[in-house]
Amino acid sequence: xxxxxxxxxxxxxxxxxxxxxxxxxxxxxxxxxxxxxxxxxxxxxxxxxxxxxxxxxxxxxxxxxxxxxxxxxxxxxxxxxxxxxxxxxxxxxxxxxxxxxxxxxxxxxxxxxxxxxxxxxxxxxxxxxxxxxxxxxxxxxxxxxxxxxxxxxxxxxxxxxxxxxxxxxxxxxxxxxxxxxxxxxxxxxxxxxxxxxxxxxxxxxxxxxxxxxxxxxxxxxxxxxxxxxxxxxxxxxxxxxxxxxxxxxxxxxxxxxxxxxxxxxxxxxxxxxxxxxxxxxxxxxxxxxxxxxxxxxxxxxxxxxxxxxxxxxxxxxxxxxxxxxxxxxxxxxxxxxxxxxxxxxxxxxxxxxxxxxxxxxxxxxxxxxxxxxxxxxxxxxxxxxxxxx
Amino acid sequence: xxxxxxxxxxxxxxxxxxxxxxxxxxxxxxxxxxxxxxxxxxxxxxxxxxxxxxxxxxxxxxxxxxxxxxxxxxxxxxxxxxxxxxxxxxxxxxxxxxxxxxxxxxxxxxxxxxxxxxxxxxxxxxxxxxxxxxxxxxxxxxxxxxxxxxxxxxxxxxxxxxxxxxxxxxxxxxxxxxxxxxxxxxxxxxxxxxxxxxxxxxxxxxxxxxxxxxxxxxxxxxxxxxxxxxxxxxxxxxxxxxxxxxxxxxxxxxxxxxxxxxxxxxxxxxxxxxxxxxxxxxxxxxxxx
Numbered sequence: 001x002x003x004x005x006x007x008x009x010x011x012x013x014x015x016x017x018x019x020x021x022x023x024x025x026x027x028x029x030x031x032x033x034x035x036x037x038x039x040x041x042x043x044x045x046x047x048x049x050x051x052x053x054x055x056x057x058x059x060x061x062x063x064x065x066x067x068x069x070x071x072x073x074x075x076x077x078x079x080x081x082x083x084x085x086x087x088x089x090x091x092x093x094x095x096x097x098x099x100x101x102x103x104x105x106x107x108x109x110x111x112x113x114x115x116x117x118x119x120x121x122x123x124x125x126x127x128x129x130x131x132x133x134x135x136x137x138x139x140x141x142x143x144x145x146x147x148x149x150x151x152x153x154x155x156x157x158x159x160x161x162x163x164x165x166x167x168x169x170x171x172x173x174x175x176x177x178x179x180x181x182x183x184x185x186x187x188x189x190x191x192x193x194x195x196x197x198x199x200x201x202x203x204x205x206x207x208x209x210x211x212x213x214x215x216x217x218x219x220x221x222x223x224x225x226x227x228x229x230x231x232x233x234x235x236x237x238x239x240x241x242x243x244x245x246x247x248x249x250x251x252x253x254x255x256x257x258x259x260x261x262x263x264x265x266x267x268x269x270x271x272x273x274x275x276x277x278x279x280x281x282x283x284x285x286x287x288x289x290x291x292x293x294x295x296x297x298x299x300x301x302x303x304x305x306x307x308x309x310x311x312x313x314x315x316x317x318x319x320x321x322x323x324x325x326x327x328x329x330x331x332x333x334x335x336x337x338x339x340x341x342x343x344x345x346x347x348x349x350x351x352x353x354x355x356x357x358x359x360x361x362x363x364x365x366x367x368x369x370x371x372x373x374x375x376x377x378x379x380x381x382x383x384x385x386x387x388x389x
Numbered sequence: 390x391x392x393x394x395x396x397x398x399x400x401x402x403x404x405x406x407x408x409x410x411x412x413x414x415x416x417x418x419x420x421x422x423x424x425x426x427x428x429x430x431x432x433x434x435x436x437x438x439x440x441x442x443x444x445x446x447x448x449x450x451x452x453x454x455x456x457x458x459x460x461x462x463x464x465x466x467x468x469x470x471x472x473x474x475x476x477x478x479x480x481x482x483x484x485x486x487x488x489x490x491x492x493x494x495x496x497x498x499x500x501x502x503x504x505x506x507x508x509x510x511x512x513x514x515x516x517x518x519x520x521x522x523x524x525x526x527x528x529x530x531x532x533x534x535x536x537x538x539x540x541x542x543x544x545x546x547x548x549x550x551x552x553x554x555x556x557x558x559x560x561x562x563x564x565x566x567x568x569x570x571x572x573x574x575x576x577x578x579x580x581x582x583x584x585x586x587x588x589x590x591x592x593x594x595x596x597x598x599x600x601x602x603x604x605x606x607x608x609x610x611x612x613x614x615x616x617x618x619x620x621x622x623x624x625x626x627x628x629x630x631x632x633x634x635x636x637x638x639x640x641x642x643x644x645x646x647x648x649x650x651x652x653x654x655x656x657x658x659x660x661x662x663x664x665x666x667x668x669x670x671x672x673x674x675x676x677x678x
Binding site for chain 1: 483489502505
């Protein structure tokens, strides 16, 4: 491995010269970890995540990551991440679908424990019958626990979100775990162009004393880190302690917005802000939405795209502003429940303009034609359907 | 706490809580206290909400007095009775989710080893039979397979005491408890043999009838974990409520069980044995000087 020098996050993320590479999403995760000065990475196999943590294991073997092991299962992996971060380390792990749900009890307790870490999620069907394909319903389970949740459209996003994720999660006014989700296979196992900063540079090490909650390392007062858990108090105190703690976690989640804007250019990206009809999408669906927007423009239709990069904090104000004159809002998704459509409806005052779909599930690809059909409907254009027998 | 962080900055003594001042002046930080002197020094745990006659509370009191390095020790617990006392002690305590102790401790110990390669930071798990051998079984075993360098102490009350008296894997066969309405149908799990098989370098089983022996066992388990690998103590700490043991009979019960199935047992690898022989030889020389 080359000797790495520490540079400021601002330089590494925003200013350093970049070189274009053609790599998979899994490689993009590993390239971010390589430059993130990670202390501990903990792995557990599950398709389609495994390749990412194999590559992170190679980074450990080369000396980029200080400690690495294959855990007993995801609950153990996620619990050990909590232990490592409480001990002052910077930590990374990744999982997919069923593994995410197996580790979920530990993961949703990270925000309350104020665990700054980065968790990669490569989506996969979670429910029976068994499949390994990239349905993203699992993201719905993450939206109500205080985690910062970023959704990557492509390999470049995976790299940028992951590297910035470490920095954002450790900001004193955030101090929450950051999830970087992307679709399994479509992104993790496919190659795309990624502009990478030099590999002989890395982030500064984690400073666990620059924190709203001290690490548990016997190096700083107070002597008594924890007295009684709320459960040991009266019911009233128990409600109160938990209530104010949750308020603080969600305030911290909202405070992450300014850092996401700073390092990643905003919670959303807008193409053609003066459009009549908008596609609102996140992750891979945004890539297909981007294509549909291009086709529609070629056909002379005034269509725009809103790509949501940050699901938590959710860009409520930004959406209201962009969609205030929209005639229709099409929300393509890779799941049957339509969690993003529900979020969008809840965010804007005129939710009747939101089109439920198109949706594909079970891990199917999302043809641009499905989105085009909704666009035509929104403009009242009747297209003849050709049926090939 | 690292010792320098425990000490009060000059001039601040009168502003610190009395409790804390006493802890620094008369507590066990920076010195090895003698467990037989309990009552004559400020203990790390004093108040706790455990039941009258609880033998687990007594064991935990002795545990804190036995720590070889209380200012640089982190204790992990989980749901159950023990954490009621552990969370009140003057030693950093981590309480995560049910049964996660040995996974959290694995991450914690590794992080501390990276950050403080030249300092001693002892990590000790104290959890119940439910936390370690039922819900946390996989994580307990795998922390041993991986040879993680921390101590696991099972305070075995043979029941889920905190949730109202349900059968656990460590309850004796035949006993009628909640969720075992017809009596438990399988044997008490042999945790000690599991620990040996899984790679612990020091394993002990103890009924807490002799405070000096408890302290020595705990000290050995922590020192061996520091240098060699995982260590395990299986301690009988009866639940006088669920097992209806009259308060004044709890010691007699511990003695009875010691004769039956909790006879003191200590096993260690040859390497650990040599280490203690050498250590104890040196300590004797110190005393002679």
